Amino acid sequence: MGTTMVLLGAAVLAWPGSRSLRRARWxxxxxxxxxxxxxxxxxxxxxxxxxxxxGVAAAAASVTTPLVAALAGAGAAGATRAQLRRRAAAREEAxxxxxxxxxxxxxxxxxxxxxxxxxxxAAAAACADADSGRALAQAVRAPALPGGRDRPVAAGGPExxxxxxxxxxxxxxxxxxxxxxxxxVGAVEDDLRARRRQRHDLRSATAGARASSALxxxxxxxxxAMGGGVGADPWRVLTATGPGQLLLVVGVALExxxxxxxxxxxxxxxx
Numbered sequence: 618m619g620t621t622m623v624l625l626g627a628a629v630l631a632w633p634g635s636r637s638l639r640r641a642r643w644x645x646x647x648x649x650x651x652x653x654x655x656x657x658x659x660x661x662x663x664x665x666x667x668x669x670x671x672g673v674a675a676a677a678a679s680v681t682t683p684l685v686a687a688l689a690g691a692g693a694a695g696a697t698r699a700q701l702r703r704r705a706a707a708r709e710e711a712x713x714x715x716x717x718x719x720x721x722x723x724x725x726x727x728x729x730x731x732x733x734x735x736x737x738x739a740a741a742a743a744c745a746d747a748d749s750g751r752a753l754a755q756a757v758r759a760p761a762l763p764g765g766r767d768r769p770v771a772a773g774g775p776e777x778x779x780x781x782x783x784x785x786x787x788x789x790x791x792x793x794x795x796x797x798x799x800x801x802v803g804a805v806e807d808d809l810r811a812r813r814r815q816r817h818d819l820r821s822a823t824a825g826a827r828a829s830s831a832l833x834x835x836x837x838x839x840x841x842a843m844g845g846g847v848g849a850d851p852w853r854v855l856t857a858t859g860p861g862q863l864l865l866v867v868g869v870a871l872e873x874x875x876x877x878x879x880x881x882x883x884x885x886x887x888x
Contacts, residue, residue, distance in 0.1 A: 665701065670694030682856050688869050695873060699880070709774040710816075712746045713809065716780055719744035719753055720806040727799035733757070752781050760785035780809060819887045830879040834872060 674690025681689075722743045726736035737757045744750030787801040844851035855861040 666694040666697040669697040684862055684865070685856055688865070692869070692873075705774070709776060710813075712749050712774075712777050713780065714813065715745035716749045716753060716777060717806055717809040717813070719750060720784070720802055720809070723753070723757070724799045724803040724806060727797075727802070733798070749777065752777075753784065756781045756785045757788055760788040780805070783808075816887060823883050823886055826879070827883055830876065830883075834876055837868065837872065 670690040670693050672690075673693035674686045677689040678686035719740045723736055723740035726739050727733070731739070737754050741750035741754040744753065783805050784802065787805055788798065790796065791798040791801055841851055855865040
């Protein structure tokens with residue numbers, strides 16, 4: 618009971634309040650900006666995975682052993698971190714798609730004979746993501762700082778930042794050589810669309826591997842259920858005996874390592 622109260626108190630203290638969540642958006646936790654450029658916030662910012670893990674461990678401590686509660690908290694923290702990573706990847710892809718469509722609008726406006734400033738304003742307004750639209754306008758209107766250094770842009774993750782740097786390079790190339798900016802921007806747009814098709818093809822190719830890893834991850838739970846069905850009671854052995862607890866910790870560690878390794882292999886294949 619004392620352990621449960623301690624974990625519940627830690628969860629309450631660690632869980633970020635609504636005011637902190639409004640100030641620290643999920644996008645700010647996963648974007649490509651450096652720590653030096655982020656404004657410093659007062660107070661201690663607790664990562665959401667840690668807060669979720671403490672909360673789950675506190676809830677589980679009231680119905681099971683402290684070891685199982687700790688393992689459940691660690692698993693919840695890992696699952697929360699993976700979910701946040703998937704949301705960040707989806708947000709990055711949505712920003713990249715919005716930037717691609719905005720580049721198409723910019724190229725179309727330039728081909729129609731509109732001025733660069735007017736075409737840039739129209740493309741930024743047509744962008745589905747406001748931050749990406751503003752960053753695109755900055756990359757077109759002020760592509761470089763004095764001295765040849767690239768102007769820093771902050772509109773998302775590394776892929777969006779790389780695309781914006783390529784747009785800036787296209788503007789500089791057009792200014793220096795006199796080539797058509799619409800043609801260069803169109804080339805950047807075509808490359809982004811080709812990369813998007815490649816990512817979709819790679820996701821389709823690795824769908825079987827992801828399904829296999831998820832199936833293998835669920836086999837230990839199925840084995841526990843089957844053991845309980847035949848009267849072996851493996852859960853009591855794993856939680857109430859010393860060797861069983863050791864095997865439980867080792868098994869959970871191997872399970873987590875396998876999921877992390879398979880996820881890393883899939884992510885490297887998709888890149």
